Amino acid sequence: MPASVPISWYLILSAILFGLGVAGFIYRRNIITVFMSIELMLNAVNLTFITFSYTLKKVDGHIFSFFVMVVAAAEAAVGLAIILTVFKNRQTLMIDDVSSMKY
Amino acid sequence: MNPLIFLIFAAVAVLCGISLVAQTHPIASALSLIGVMGSLAVLYLQLGGEFIAMAQMIVYAGAIMVLFIFVIMLLNAGAESASRQIPLFTRYLGMLLLAAFLGLISFIIQAMLPKTEGVVFGAFQGGTALAIGRKLFTEYLLPFEVTSVLILIAILGAIVLARREV
Numbered sequence: 001m002p003a004s005v006p007i008s009w010y011l012i013l014s015a016i017l018f019g020l021g022v023a024g025f026i027y028r029r030n031i032i033t034v035f036m037s038i039e040l041m042l043n044a045v046n047l048t049f050i051t052f053s054y055t056l057k058k059v060d061g062h063i064f065s066f067f068v069m070v071v072a073a074a075e076a077a078v079g080l081a082i083i084l085t086v087f088k089n090r091q092t093l094m095i096d097d098v099s100s101m102k103y
Numbered sequence: 104m105n106p107l108i109f110l111i112f113a114a115v116a117v118l119c120g121i122s123l124v125a126q127t128h129p130i131a132s133a134l135s136l137i138g139v140m141g142s143l144a145v146l147y148l149q150l151g152g153e154f155i156a157m158a159q160m161i162v163y164a165g166a167i168m169v170l171f172i173f174v175i176m177l178l179n180a181g182a183e184s185a186s187r188q189i190p191l192f193t194r195y196l197g198m199l200l201l202a203a204f205l206g207l208i209s210f211i212i213q214a215m216l217p218k219t220e221g222v223v224f225g226a227f228q229g230g231t232a233l234a235i236g237r238k239l240f241t242e243y244l245l246p247f248e249v250t251s252v253l254i255l256i257a258i259l260g261a262i263v264l265a266r267r268e269v
Contacts, residue, residue, distance in 0.1 A: 004221025005109045010146070011216070012209040013113045017120050017139070019205045024124035027197075030183050032129045032175055036136050039167070040120060043143055046155075054150045055219055059229045062155050063243050066235070069162050070250050074257035076167045080174045081264035087178050094183070 010051040017044035031083055031093050035076075042072050105224055108149060112142040127182040129175045133168060140164045151227035154235045 017040060024037030046065040053061025083093070090098055119138035126132045140163045147156040239247055 002106060002221060004223045005105050005149075006221045007219055008213050008216045009109060009113070010150070010222070011212045013116065013146075015208045015212065016117055016205050019201060019208070020117075020120040020124055023197075023201055027124060028183070030129055030180065032171065032178075032180060033123075033132045033183075036123060036129075036132055036171065039136060039163075040123060040139060043140060043163070046159075047143055047146065050147050050150050050152050050155060051222075053152070053230075054222060054227050057227060057229065059234050059238050062152055062230050062235055063238055065152075065155055066158060066239070067246060067250060069158060070254065073162060073167055074254050076170055077257050077261045078264070080170055081261040083174060084178070085264050093178060093180055 007051060007055055010047060014044045014047040014051070017041075017047070029094050029096055031086070031095050031098075034095065035079055035083070039072060039076070042068055105149065105222065108224075109146065109222075112145045116142040116146075129180045130172070133171050133175060136171075137164050137168050140168070149224050150222060150230075151225070152230040154230055154232045 021037045021041035021044060024040065025034055028034050028037065046068055049061040049065040049068070051061075053059065086098060087093060092098065116139050119135040119142070123132045123135040123139065126135065140159060144156040144159040144164070147159060
């Protein structure tokens with residue numbers, strides 16, 4: 001086993017987590033779980049930012065991931081308010097039942 | 104020691120990520136997401152991001168996930184009912200294709216990345232709150248202020264959406 005961790009391991013972990021997030025976004029039908037899959041994708045992107053920040057020995061990647069966190073917080077506040085409104089009007093959380101905009 | 108810590112927490116993150124997708128109950132998915140975030144915070148710490156690791160725990164695992172769990176409990180969200188039947192063959196084929204896709208991506212990353220020195224804990228000291236604060240309030244001052252406007256708009260939007268009709 002090497003003494004240091006190769007950079008590619010972090011990027012591969014990030015890709016795997018992003019892929020799992022995409023799979024959850026497509027496969028799940030509960031609107032809250034779909035939202036949590038988006039958060040998983042944002043976390044995976046953050047890991048890539050921090051890894052490249054380490055490789056380039058610059059702090060800019062940390063700033064970017066800080067901004068991603070802020071945007072995720074704002075998105076969670078508004079998104080969960082939208083989910084509450086949808087539930088108040090439709091009494092359901094399944095995205096298959098809230099598809100009237102499709103037609 | 105460094106690869107061991109990475110492998111342990113990467114395994115925890117991937118298992119919690121699989122659990123997030125596979126669980127049918129939203130509370131179980133939320134707890135899995137907290138597991139992913141906690142193990143990613145350890146990996147950020149290993150990469151020298153002290154401030155980001157703390158922010159990850161406080162903002163993500165603390166604030167955002169509490170908001171999620173509040174909404175899950177408020178809406179009394181139960182397990183997903185199996186109304187849309189997916190054939191077993193399709194499900195296993197999907198899992199296989201996802202695993203093959205991720206393996207291909209991993210191979211490409213492994214093959215295309217130029218060889219650089221690996222990650223050793225403590226080799227990068229630039230991720231302290233001092234360094235990030237200095238950068239944030241000099242070079243990234245305008246995005247920082249725009250962020251505060253964004254949060255104000257998000258607060259107003261959430262209040263308008265959640266307001267009772269008068």
